[in-house]
Amino acid sequence: GAGVSQSPRYKVAKRGQDVALRCDPISGHVSLFWYQQALGQGPEFLTYFQNEAQLDKSGLPSDRFFAERPEGSVSTLKIQRTQQEDSAVYLCAGLGDGGYTFGSGTRLTVV
């Protein structure tokens, strides 16, 4: 597609619920990143894929966070047993010749 597409745009989860956030990157973008952006802060790195290989997951805050990209295109970020501190915007980005391209993000609110 023309840009990075993320869904859903908004998600409200009850504390303890599992959620799955989807990222559809630009076709041909080998590298894919997930970032977490808390309110009033800059994005913070979560994890990085090159094709289907997850090369770096050092930014994932806990073992409740899991990301996958099984066929090297669409990626899913899963958060198990959500907590209030997980409330944030989750951004997906691809890296191409023109640099990093970000999606509009998924705003997760845990109540």
Added chain:
Amino acid sequence: EDQVTQSPEALRLQEGESSSLNCSYTVSGLRGLFWYRQDPGKGPEFLFTLYSAGEEKEKERLKATLTKKESFLHITAPKPEDSATYLCAVQANDYKLSFGAGTTVTVRA
């Protein structure tokens, strides 16, 4: 650990009133310094990449400059449509971007 500090946190300008945003950074081995614009409810939108001290880039009313310790984003004669949060990020010897907290610019007509 890479550190990026942006100032001020917020900036309110009258239309036509030029100003500058600051991004101070500490990084081992700078590969690039990036400026992004972020509108409410949107992801960061790329503006500039600077690679070495002394480099300058311009786009419409925006001009970015880079020294060994900081970068400035100059906004000349801003218009209300320049209102946004401006993010600075550095890329060190790997692929990650380390972002500052941003400067929220409001331009009043």
